[in-house]
Amino acid sequence: MQNWYHIFPKNTGLSLYIWIIFCVLPFYFIFRSTSLIEIGLGIVLTLLFFAIYWITFTSKGSFQYVGLSMELVINLAMVFLFSYVYFALFIAFYIGNLRRKAAFVTFYVIHLTTTVLAIIGVFLIDYGTIIGQLPFLIMTILGIILIPINRYNRLKQDELEGKLEDANRKIARLAIIEERHRIARDLHDTLGQKLSMIGLKSELAKKLISKEPTSVEIELDDIQKIARQALKEVREMVSNMKSIRILDELAHVKQLLHAGNIKMRIDLPHQIDHIPLFIQTVLSMCLKESVTNIVKHSEAKNCYIKLIETEDSFFLEVKDDGIGIPANLSFGNGLYGMQERLEFVNGKMEFVPDKKGMKLFIVIPNVIKQGEENE
Numbered sequence: 500m501q502n503w504y505h506i507f508p509k510n511t512g513l514s515l516y517i518w519i520i521f522c523v524l525p526f527y528f529i530f531r532s533t534s535l536i537e538i539g540l541g542i543v544l545t546l547l548f549f550a551i552y553w554i555t556f557t558s559k560g561s562f563q564y565v566g567l568s569m570e571l572v573i574n575l576a577m578v579f580l581f582s583y584v585y586f587a588l589f590i591a592f593y594i595g596n597l598r599r600k601a602a603f604v605t606f607y608v609i610h611l612t613t614t615v616l617a618i619i620g621v622f623l624i625d626y627g628t629i630i631g632q633l634p635f636l637i638m639t640i641l642g643i644i645l646i647p648i649n650r651y652n653r654l655k656q657d658e659l660e661g662k663l664e665d666a667n668r669k670i671a672r673l674a675i676i677e678e679r680h681r682i683a684r685d686l687h688d689t690l691g692q693k694l695s696m697i698g699l700k701s702e703l704a705k706k707l708i709s710k711e712p713t714s715v716e717i718e719l720d721d722i723q724k725i726a727r728q729a730l731k732e733v734r735e736m737v738s739n740m741k742s743i744r745i746l747d748e749l750a751h752v753k754q755l756l757h758a759g760n761i762k763m764r765i766d767l768p769h770q771i772d773h774i775p776l777f778i779q780t781v782l783s784m785c786l787k788e789s790v791t792n793i794v795k796h797s798e799a800k801n802c803y804i805k806l807i808e809t810e811d812s813f814f815l816e817v818k819d820d821g822i823g824i825p826a827n828l829s830f831g832n833g834l835y836g837m838q839e840r841l842e843f844v845n846g847k848m849e850f851v852p853d854k855k856g857m858k859l860f861i862v863i864p865n866v867i868k869q870g871e872e873n874e
Contacts (some may be wrong), residue, residue: 500818504803511606513533514659519795519827522549523833524583524584524585525541525547525577525581525585525586526541528541528577528582528583529541529542529545529581529583529784531618532581532638533580534545535702537580537581540580540740541577541580541581544573544576544577544580545577547573548570548573548574548586548589550576551569551570551573552566552570552589552593554566555567555593556593556596558596559580563597563668564602564606565588567594567606568592570586570589570590570593571590571609571610571613573586574587574590574613574614574617575613575614578614578617578618579617579620579621579623580627580764580839582621582628582632582634584614584617584618584636584639585639587610587639587642587643588639588642588643589679590610591610591642591643591646591647592646592647592650593645593656594606594607594610594647594648594650595647595649595650595651595653596651596652596654597651597660598654600788603647603651605649607647610643610647611643613690614639614640614643615640615668618640620819622756624723634670640822641653645694645711659757670769671836673838675839678856679843682843683787685702687842692764693725693726693728693729694729695724697726700718700722700725701719701722701858703720704722712755718780718847725781725841726793743779743780743783743784744776744779744783745767745771745774745779745782745783746771746782746804747801747805748783748784748787749765749785749786750788752787752790755790755791755794756793756802757791758793758794759794761794761799761800761802761819762800762802763800763801763802763803764801764803764804764805765804765805766803766804766805767805767806768806768807771806771808774808774813775818777844778813778844781841781843781844781846781863782813782815782861782863784837784840785837785840785841785848785861786804786815786817788834788836788837789837789859790802790816790817792834793817793819793821795855796822797821797822797857798820798821799819799820799822799856800820801819801820802817802818803817804816804818804820806815806820810863810866811864811865811867812863812864813862813863814860814861814862815859815860815861815862815863816858816859816860816861817858818856818857818858818859819854819856819857820855820856821855821856821857823852823857824855825858841861841863843862844863845863845864846861846862846863847861847862848860848861848862848863
């Protein structure tokens with residue numbers, strides 16, 4: 500159920516307080532009458548209109564059309580009895596909420612036609628009353644014409660934007676899956692045959708080790724050549740991927756934090772150029788996403804970035820002194836992207852609450868460097 504204040508029209512150039520005045524205004528017209536019966540009838544019609552309006556606004560299905568029809572009748576009664584036309588603006592806004600095009604067009608035409616005819620009828624009956632309200636009546640008619648169309652188009656646009664956002668998320672997920680499949684195919688094509696050859700030659704060398712030692716040496720030389728060729732092809736494949744160096748990303752991070760009025764402190768190893776470019780790319784993308792979240796959501800004043808390299812792992816720590824981890828922390832597209840990139844390289848990430856702020860730890864195994872050193 501929507502909040503009560505959502506029943507007041509938005510994006511019409513009038514504030515909530517103006518619409519509240521429209522709720523009180525009918526009583527001014529009602530109490531101008533000298534007949535107690537008319538006053539009582541006017542109060543009942545006004546309260547009935549708002550009750551039906553609220554019920555229909557928070558309901559779906561055929562009942563909303565029944566309620567809207569009752570509102571049209573009450574609006575006409577208020578026009579003829581008290582020369583009060585402004586319920587028409589509420590009805591115009593509600594008509595714009597109708598999602599079925601046929602229902603929207605039908606009620607739009609009926610509402611505009613009946614309201615204009617009612618104003619003309621009252622004009623013919625009581626010329627002076629209508630002339631006194633003429634500027635407001637003109638604005639009301641313009642509102643009846645424009646508000647439903649504007650509201651209907653805006654809701655359609657919001658619906659399309661929501662579908663577009665869902666489609667973009669699906670495309671992003673499919674792109675990640677396709678990239679994984681492509682990398683898997685490349686790795687299979689690059690390493691599959693050569694690893695099979697290494698396995699066969701290793702088995703052959705094992706069988707020949709006691710019978711033909713010279714042949715074993717030849718097989719071992721072939722295994723070494725195949726392994727080097729495989730490593731070369733893997734390096735070429737990795738270098739063809741989009742690469743981001745940590746130092747380049749840090750320059751971007753500095754600009755981002757400066758724009759958010761957040762001070763930054765960085766602790767890096769003395770030399771980071773030797774870090775494999777593929778690992779640098781993954782670390783850079785995770786660093787970019789984490790700093791973006793700090794600028795957007797943390798309300799922090801300081802940010803601390805630390806990179807540690809050990810013999811078998813890389814550790815990235817990103818810390819801030821903001822509002823900390825929300826109780827309802829959920830993974831958006833950015834965090835999901837970080838998690839998927841880290842899973843691809845057997846990495847992990849962990850959020851750790853601090854005394855003030857939040858810490859993000861990222862660990863990536865140093866498998867590529869170990870492979871190079873083993874060569």
